[in-house]
Structure formats: structure tokens, C-alpha cells
Amino acid sequence: MKEYKTQGAILKHAPELDDEDVQALNKCYIPYLFYKEINGVQHCSCSSCHESFEVSYIDRTVTPEQRDFLDAGHNQHVHCPKCGRLVQKKQKGIARSCRKLWEYQRAVFIKPVSKNEVYVLYVWSTKDYRKYGSVIPVGEYMDYTTNPEYEVNAVYYITPNQQRCFIRNPWSRQHQFEEQKIKEPFIKSWWYNTTAWKRGYVTIGDDRLKNTFLQYYDDKKITDCYVNIYKELFRYSCYGAIEFPYCTALCRFAKYPSLEWLAKQGYDDFVFFMLRDGIEAHTLFDWQAKTPFKFFKTLSTQETKELRSDGRLKRYGVSEYMKYKRLLPGITISQYSWICENVQHKDRFLQTLKKYGLKIKVLIKYFSKSRMKVSDVTLWLDYVETAENIKFDLSVHNVLFPKNLELAHNEAVAISNALEIEREKESLQDKSNPYSKKYKKLCDMYSFENGAYKVVVPLGASHIVEEGKTLQYCVGAYADRHINGKTTILFVRLCKKEDVPLLTVEINDKTKKVIQVHGLKNRNPDKVEQSFIDMWLEYIVLPKSKKKAVKAA
Ligand SMILES: [Zn+2]
Ligand SMILES: [Zn+2]
Known part of the structure; x- marks a missing residue:
């Protein structure tokens, strides 16, 4: 024939x-x-x-x-x-x-x-x-x-050797058939996607496959694979019936014999993505293979078994595993699983590992030794990056792997913030800093002290962020608005401890009215603090000459 x-x-x-x-x-x-x-x-x-x-x-x-x-x-x-x-x-x-x-x-x-x-x-x-x-x-x-x-x-013409697809072009003069790469037979128009209530197409005569080379096409199994993954991917956006790409499925089934056992053995996502995308990734997979061990070209039998039992033998997981194998030679499946489960920022993680020449087992040991949570890998990455910025000596083992990670992290962040505020203070001397002018204006307008308390103008955005962190409420969002002149944030502090946050004031620059005042965990000012604020509010509305007199006094 x-x-x-x-x-x-x-x-x-x-x-x-x-x-x-x-x-x-x-x-x-x-x-x-x-x-x-x-x-x-x-x-x-x-x-x-x-x-x-x-x-x-x-x-x-x-x-x-x-x-x-x-x-x-x-x-x-x-x-x-x-x-x-x-x-x-x-x-x-x-x-x-x-x-x-x-x-x-x-x-x-x-x-x-x-x-x-x-x-x-x-x-x-x-x-x-x-x-x-x-x-x-x-x-x-x-x-x-x-x-x-x-x-x-x-018209589809499907044989073991070729799978051809001809679709009428509705825009051509006589609606001629044009050969296409394998795809579904009709275009989903805007009308189809929004208002048509009949979805997909009915199939007639699929029992006729039983006398052909496609006799082992198991419609139920393949549809199940497709639907399972579809539901997983579009959990929150999948309404009504799922349209199964039957024509495409038959063509791919003819072309890739592996689909038969992949569907039978529950490799659902391999079936789904092959039907949906048709991407072979032939360096990783042999779609002509009759067994999993031949199919996964780059994996050993042992790796295939272990990845499968860890539930990590996924269509887009194998290439990731290969990447880790390349970057971390000798990595075991259980180590790879540990990374998959615990590391959110994989690229940052790999970079840090490479930079300090760390073995993955050293890290796993560090994290399993103390009672650390999953999120602590991110905390450690944050710590290492901050520690780098403030020139900690990370070649010392105990610095790279602090006993108390949370404490070390918070200390490093505090030092880093202090340095940042110092930098902001210096850059206020720089005339090209757009905030310099506003800072000077705010100082002239609002600076005030009575011997016990004083009003401090923020040196820059990180100064405000630091204030919010120390007082444990969310003023961070105000930092940018303050710098851009959309609002005005000021600090009230003790003269004796003028570096320690006490109260944060948001004031309306035009009306000179206080919008809000908050201390630690959103507390309100006490009586003494409030009387200082009232005194200050009276002062700032005075004409310039009188202000000078008050200051001189
Ligand atoms: Zn009846
Ligand atoms: Zn009838």
C-alpha cells in the first residue's frame, strides 16, 4: 500500500x-x-x-x-x-x-x-x-x-509515517485548503470565545479506529490526562466544559508511540503538554521509546525511579533537574528534592552557592541542625546579601552560617540601614540631590526643641523606613510620598536620644495641621508629648521674625 x-x-x-x-x-x-x-x-x-x-x-x-x-x-x-x-x-x-x-x-x-x-x-x-x-x-x-x-x-491524513493537516482558508478566494502544521481544525473567533454556547466539536465514528494502527488510542485515558492537568493549571479560571483537542491528539498519537504508555502509566503532564504545545525537547526525551527508561534519555534508570517516587518526574522538571546536576555536580535526588521544597529564589540560591563554593550538603546540614523554618533559606540569602554590602567577612564559617540566623540577620540589616542613613545625610550636601532643597525648607519651617523634645526632619527615604521598622508600623509606604512632596513626615524625639525613634508626625504642609501622630505599635502620644506638639504647632505658624526671637530665647 x-x-x-x-x-x-x-x-x-x-x-x-x-x-x-x-x-x-x-x-x-x-x-x-x-x-x-x-x-x-x-x-x-x-x-x-x-x-x-x-x-x-x-x-x-x-x-x-x-x-x-x-x-x-x-x-x-x-x-x-x-x-x-x-x-x-x-x-x-x-x-x-x-x-x-x-x-x-x-x-x-x-x-x-x-x-x-x-x-x-x-x-x-x-x-x-x-x-x-x-x-x-x-x-x-x-x-x-x-x-x-x-x-x-x-482534512487530516494520518499514517504512522506522516501526519498532515489541511484547513480551508476562509479568507482566500475559493476557501482553498492550505497545509498547516498540526493544529485544531477551526479558529476560535471573538464571537466563539464570548457568546457561542456550543464548544468544541462532536466526534463521529471513533469506533472505526479499532481496525487501524491507531487501535490502541485510549480516548478515556488520554482525555483524563489532559483534563487533570488542565484543571490543575486553570484551577481558578476554568469554567464549563474543557475542550479536548481530539484531532491534534490523534495526529500526535500516531507520531509519538510513547504517548500510549505515558497515558497508561499516569504521566499526565507529559501527555498534556505534548497535546497542547507539541514540543519534543528531543535532547531530553525519546518519544519513540517503549519504556520510561529509554524515554528519559538523560537520566539513569536509578534517577528515573527516584524522581518518579518523589513525584518530580515532570515535563518541565527534568530540564531543571539537569540544570542542577550541571551546576551542582554530584547532587542526589533527595538533595534536589530538598531544594525544590525549600528554596523559593532558586537563582539567588545557586548564585550564592557558587560564589562561596558551597556544597549543597553543607547547607542542608546547616538548616536541619537548628530548628529552622522553610522560609529561613530566604532569610539566609537576605542575610548573606546584606552582610556582603556591609563588608562582613563571610569567609569565616560562623559569619556565613551564624548560630542564630534571625538575630544575625536583624543586626546586619540594622547596620546596613544606619550606613544608608549616613549616606543620605552626606548626599544632602550634594546640590544635585532633589531632596536637598526640600530638606532645607522643612528644617527652616519645622525645626524646634524645648530642651526635652525636638522635631527632626527625615534625612531621606531610608530614614523614614527605619523609623517605621523601629516603631513597628507601616510608614514605609509614606517614604516615597514624603520625598516626592506629596505629604510631610517629621520625627519627634527626645533631645537626649535624638537617634532613637519615638513619635512620627504626618503634617499638612499648607494648613499646618497634624494628620496623624503615632509611636511604637501605633500608640498615641502621652500628655507631656502632646503638650510639646501643641507648643510646636503654635510656633510654626508664627511669622519668620518672631520665630527667630523664639529660637534666640
Ligand atoms: Zn420514557
Ligand atoms: Zn424517530
Whole structure:
């Protein structure tokens, strides 16, 4: 048996839909039983089985079933006595032109032509009971037992050696077929995505695969794999039915024999991503392989087993494991698992490891020794980065791995912040610093002290952030707004301890009214503090000359 190669030959030999196909397509439409009652006789036509028949009241031997059938009226459901299907009764006089019964379907037909050649035809179909006679009868008339109309819009030619896909181009002049890489047969328009209530397509004749090379295509298993991962990925955005890419699935199944056992053995995400993306990543996977050990080209049998039992044998996990193997030679699966479970910032983690020439087992030992939490790896990374900035000697083991990580982290951050504030103070001398001018203005306007308390103007953004951290409330968000001039933040402190945060004041620069004052954990000022603030508020609204007099005094 010679396979067709050219588009012309493949399309020319594509089978047509036969009577069985068209009947199956017809059954996809909503079934109606059209009837007209004349003198106690209901003249019926079933749109599903196309039988026309009569049921009458006059019969002396009316059965209870016939009685139910006759008593049912327009729009009620009955079983068609010919095909047994549940159908909706439509009285011809009421349904009239059946304009509202117009309907469409998308359908895919499996049409094998030999054991190793399967055609898949995608059709767009419509059903309209209105007909327009041009000879006799002239004009509009009804055909209650009409067949649906259809147009083949995509043809797939699937063999073990080639999987071809031809789709009509709706924009070309004669809607010509154009060869495409394997994909689904119709484009999802804006209308489809927003308002169409019929999703996907029906498949007809998939039982015909059983005499072909695709006989082991297990629709249930493959669909399950796809749906499982789809639901996992789109947990919060998946409404209604999931559209399974059946045409694509058949093509890929023909091309990649591994899909059969991958689906059977529960490698769901390998199946899903192969159907969705079609990416082989052939340096990692051999899609022709018949066993997992051959399939995972870069893994040893032992690695395959261990990764599988750790649940880490995933489509996009293998390349990551290979990356770690390259960067951390000799890494074991359990060490790799530890990283996957505990490290949130993998790149930072790897960089730090590399920079200090650390072995992964040293780190795991450090973190398992003390009772540290999962988030502590991030804490340690933060610590190391901060310690670098303030020039700690990290070549000393106890500095790199402090006994009390949290304490060491907080100390390093405090030192780093103090240095940062020092830098801000220096940069206020720099005229190109946009905050310098505002700082000077604020000092002239608000600086004040009474011997016990004083008002301090922030040196810069980190000064405000530090204030918020020390007083344990969220003023950090105000730092930028203060620097940009959108609000004004000031500190009230003890003259004796002017470096220690005490109260934070937000003031309206125009009205000179306090917006809020807070101390440690949002506490309010006490009586003494409040009287200082009141005194200060009286002072700042004085004219300049009087201010000088107060200051001199
Ligand atoms: Zn019934
Ligand atoms: Zn019927």
C-alpha cells in the first residue's frame, strides 16, 4: 500500500461522508417530532429517524403509551414510537417556518481507508427546515425530515509515517485548503470565545479506529490526562466544559508511540503538554521509546525511579533537574528534592552557592541542625546579601552560617540601614540631590526643641523606613510620598536620644495641621508629648521674625 504524499493526492482521495455519517450527524441535532392533528389523527414526522407515521385516537386498541403520546402537546417531550428517542413535539401550525429551530454543529468524522491510513474530516454543518423550491413547489416550503447540510473544512491524513493537516482558508478566494502544521481544525473567533454556547466539536465514528494502527488510542485515558492537568493549571479560571483537542491528539498519537504508555502509566503532564504545545525537547526525551527508561534519555534508570517516587518526574522538571546536576555536580535526588521544597529564589540560591563554593550538603546540614523554618533559606540569602554590602567577612564559617540566623540577620540589616542613613545625610550636601532643597525648607519651617523634645526632619527615604521598622508600623509606604512632596513626615524625639525613634508626625504642609501622630505599635502620644506638639504647632505658624526671637530665647 503506497501512501499519498502530495496535497493534491491526499485531498483527491479523501473519502466523502456516507449515508451512515450523515445520519449520525443528523442525530447530533435537537430532535423534534412535528405533527398536525386532523380528525383525531396525528400525522407525525420525526426529525431524528426521518420516519413519517400516524397515531390516531380512533383506534379501538389505543395502548396507554399511545394515549400518553397523543395527549402530549406542543413543546412537550415524548418517545418517538419508531426510533424510541426522546423528542420534543412541535405542532406544525405553531412552529410555522421553524426559523428558531435553525441550528449548527461542528463535527469530526473518523474515516480510515486502510489499516495504516486514517482520514479525519472536520465539517461545519447547519440544519434548516425551511426550503426554497425553484420548480415545484415554488417558494418557501418545509422539509421536516431534511438532512443537515455540511461543508468539509479540514482534512487530516494520518499514517504512522506522516501526519498532515489541511484547513480551508476562509479568507482566500475559493476557501482553498492550505497545509498547516498540526493544529485544531477551526479558529476560535471573538464571537466563539464570548457568546457561542456550543464548544468544541462532536466526534463521529471513533469506533472505526479499532481496525487501524491507531487501535490502541485510549480516548478515556488520554482525555483524563489532559483534563487533570488542565484543571490543575486553570484551577481558578476554568469554567464549563474543557475542550479536548481530539484531532491534534490523534495526529500526535500516531507520531509519538510513547504517548500510549505515558497515558497508561499516569504521566499526565507529559501527555498534556505534548497535546497542547507539541514540543519534543528531543535532547531530553525519546518519544519513540517503549519504556520510561529509554524515554528519559538523560537520566539513569536509578534517577528515573527516584524522581518518579518523589513525584518530580515532570515535563518541565527534568530540564531543571539537569540544570542542577550541571551546576551542582554530584547532587542526589533527595538533595534536589530538598531544594525544590525549600528554596523559593532558586537563582539567588545557586548564585550564592557558587560564589562561596558551597556544597549543597553543607547547607542542608546547616538548616536541619537548628530548628529552622522553610522560609529561613530566604532569610539566609537576605542575610548573606546584606552582610556582603556591609563588608562582613563571610569567609569565616560562623559569619556565613551564624548560630542564630534571625538575630544575625536583624543586626546586619540594622547596620546596613544606619550606613544608608549616613549616606543620605552626606548626599544632602550634594546640590544635585532633589531632596536637598526640600530638606532645607522643612528644617527652616519645622525645626524646634524645648530642651526635652525636638522635631527632626527625615534625612531621606531610608530614614523614614527605619523609623517605621523601629516603631513597628507601616510608614514605609509614606517614604516615597514624603520625598516626592506629596505629604510631610517629621520625627519627634527626645533631645537626649535624638537617634532613637519615638513619635512620627504626618503634617499638612499648607494648613499646618497634624494628620496623624503615632509611636511604637501605633500608640498615641502621652500628655507631656502632646503638650510639646501643641507648643510646636503654635510656633510654626508664627511669622519668620518672631520665630527667630523664639529660637534666640
Ligand atoms: Zn420514557
Ligand atoms: Zn424517530
